[in-house]
Amino acid sequence: MIKYLALILLFFFNSIQSETFNFLHIPIQEEGRIKPLDSFARNQLLKIYGKTNLTIYQEENYEISAIDWLYAVLRQEPSSLNQSIFKIQNPDVVNALNLDKTEKLLYSFNQINTGLSTQNNIELIQRISKTDKKFLTLVEKQILDLNIKHKLFLDLFNSASCIIPIIQISNPTIAQAFGVSSNDRISYFHYIRNQISIHHELQKIVQSIDSNNENELTLFELKNIMETIAIFENEIFIRNQSNKLNSSNILKIIPSENEWQSVWNVIDEIKISGSTNNTNSSLLLLLEKIFDDNDEYKKTYLKDYYNVISLETKLNAKLLKREVNYNQSNLFIWSLIFYILSLISLFIFSMFKKLPAQLKLVPFLMIGIGFLYHLSGIVIRMTILERPPVSTLYESVIFVGLIAVFFCIILEYIKKDNLSIYIGSISGIILHYISFGYAADGDTLGVLVAVLNSNFWLATHVTTITVGYAATVICSLIGHLYLLKAVFNPKNRSQLKTIYNNMLAMTFIALFFTMFGTILGGIWGDQSWGRFWGWDPKENGALLIVMWLLMMIHLKISGMVKAEGYALGLVLANITVALAWFGVNLLSVGLHSYGFTDGAAFNLFAFILFEVLFGFIFYGLLKYKKYY
Incomplete structure (x- = not known):
């Protein structure tokens, strides 16, 4: 019944259902729930930036979506390091990081990283991390919070680096050994899955090197490439030595029976087993191509990725697409707008005693449309989470707002005195604003105990x-x-x-x-x-x-x-x-x-x-x- 009601209510909001499986639909496990990458991106940007869309302040300001921001970060695009996403309002914190105050109080990762990397701040963070928060000063609390956001960004930046083609190969001889063309880029995953054949070819190159300049250049480039690969090897070593999950495990997009795996987990398994003929390896190969901006067959790879995951899991693509549409439709924003319009129209019309009967219905129509948007949002949340509409504080606020407006609509229908529209509009507006405050705390579609x-x-x-x-x-x-x-x-x-x-x-x-x-x-x-x-x-x-x-x-x-x-x-x-x-x-x-x-x-x-x-x-x- 709920599904049919949701289909009817979808007519009342302005999102367009996407039939294709896109990058933002890629499933990921976060905080115990499988969700689309779009929701994950919004949650991460909200934690760091405080909003789900990033405003770029230039000569002409513009906004980029959370998924576009995350895509740039995961691909380690240099521009992502210079985007101003860290807000510092306290001038004492700015001074502690040796930064200059900016007009918007926003700073980039590179600026924050430089400030936190000084010896004094490293020692400060180590000390306050071990101290009970109730004994910290306001500045110390804010520096600690900033360090958490800095680490989260760094975690995201490195979470897919092993499948991003960032190793440049210019020398034709070395390129041939790696099975690519000269001036191509390869990923660490490319090296791992072709490790045996690459080592064999590289041995031939080293054995054939003599003292002429050309071969010295070949040896120099080969040394640089192997040093880059050694960095990835060291990342895996650090992971295995750590007793807790670290940066590489945040992007859990490889399905498993219980806990989903990150791309680094799968790389580690392949490195240990030496086997690349399995589902996880196939998924990594598809992800590598999906993250390649130059690949014209990206949509095909996305479809193949979804097909492989569908075979391995009981994934419901409709729920993923529904959640993406819910994220993008802003149903509760539209509901708030119509509640405000209802209140304004009622206030204006109350100034005039003689009005056409049709105009007198406008406030009631506005609050009715706002109610339908409101109801649509709650029903769609229920179909996504497959549980009752009230289980968290945020959900209770939006549900109370819905019921309050519903009671007022019923009273207005019976009494027809406009007083209930006043009450309903005001209660809907106030409770929506309260809910937006709780929505800013993080994911509102969380898993319950x-x-x-x-x-x-x-x-x-x-x-x-x-x-x-x-x-x-x-x-x-x-x-x-x-x-x-x-x-x-x-x-x-x-x-x-x-x-x-x-x-x-x-x-x-x-x-x-x-x-x-x-x-x-x-x-x-x-x-x-x-x-x-x-x-x-x-x-x-x-x-x-x-x-x-x-x-x-x-x-x-x-x-x-x-x-x-x-x-x-x-x-x-x-x-x-x-x-x-x-x-x-x-x-x-x-x-x-x-x-x-x-x-x-x-x-x-x-x-x-x-x-x-x-x-x-x-x-x-x-x-x-x-x-x-």
Whole structure:
């Protein structure tokens, strides 16, 4: 059913499905998941540069995609070393590296490499790498972070060097021994797979050398070539001596039964076994040709590469292509644009009382299109990951945004008062911006731990409680709207009554989903850990929302609060959602903990302060107007 829904929703975004297998579709294993090289490239550029597209600042600025950037880096193109991709905002770090401040605060690998390679900085990095981060100064933390990015770039730069033709052979005699034409370039892999015949031919050359100048030049070039080959041999030796994965293992594009292998792993196997008549060797040969920019048959080699991998694995090319299309379509950006258009059009049209009926539908149409883009993105993510839509903090944000807009569309369809479009557009916009902040942290299509990815009760619990979050957020936003209208337009009693009724109805919807979701969370906890409570503070946070909503309903029924007091209580309900949703993640305990960060804590406390001030200031203004 999901697949058919995805096909229908694809009409609502602007990407074109590619039927051919291209370089960006090459599968790679990263962080436990098989993904297209396009996603891998975006993740690496995001880690280093902070964005998924690289801006080149020249006389005329232009952008290059992550996959084009990665292709240049893997091919060891000199231009990639001079692209400004390392951002240093702290002038003290710039001074520590003996660099000149640039206008955009961006520096190239060559500049960073020179700065980090001084003896003082080498010793500094060695010292701070062994020190607990809480004892480091801000400058030391930033230098350490910069060194990690520098190492990542170097890892990428060297990850495919063994299959890149970088060894120049000019001498015709030596070229013949290597089985190529003069002035051709060969890769280290070419040398390995023809090692026996090459050694045989090279021995003949050495034995035939006499003292004339021509042969001395031949010997000199041969010496340079063998020194280059020795560098690759040394790389393999260092790898084998290391107890941890290093630079050469980052590009895992050769399929295996369990952990996929890097090109260096396969080279090592070939060197040990001496066998080149196997699937891995064939894949390396195809990759060597794919990375050769001068080869006119690259598309054919890509197709052959895919065919070989398909025979060796249960690879689903449709999922790879779907993920590439998802990456390129920017569905959530388009969703945000239409939510903004909905809000703007509604604001403009509210200034005019007499409008054609067709124009009055524009805000509703805009939010509807934005919702379809939003829904498309989530459904496609589900088909790629083959799991429920809410399993990470990022996914919860985009899902809550979707459900919040959905509730508002339903309310607008019933009430037709435009108030729900205001609430829906604002909630969609705010939650999209929050999600973009979490998307900047890295891969949003990550693999979950087993207990999070294989439990029916978890799938139902998380989805249900997240719907409860969305409903509570809508309740709170309606509460904000009620207080604003009551202060600035208190004479419009009918509109205030409509807002109040919507607020009351959404409270019961929010209570149902949060309470039901919390019960499901307890069942999951009992099945997974053998106890209903105490297993995770996240569920205690969800219970806090339930108790707050129950308190407000009881206060209303008992007559202890009137409409404005009820609105104030729902404004403050947003704080309980924030604490349950984001606050418990800062405790650094429990399954849902994502670690304490100063930025997240500051944003949370700022949000709480804003809600408290907003609620009590407007509530106080209402009371003041009543008595004075």
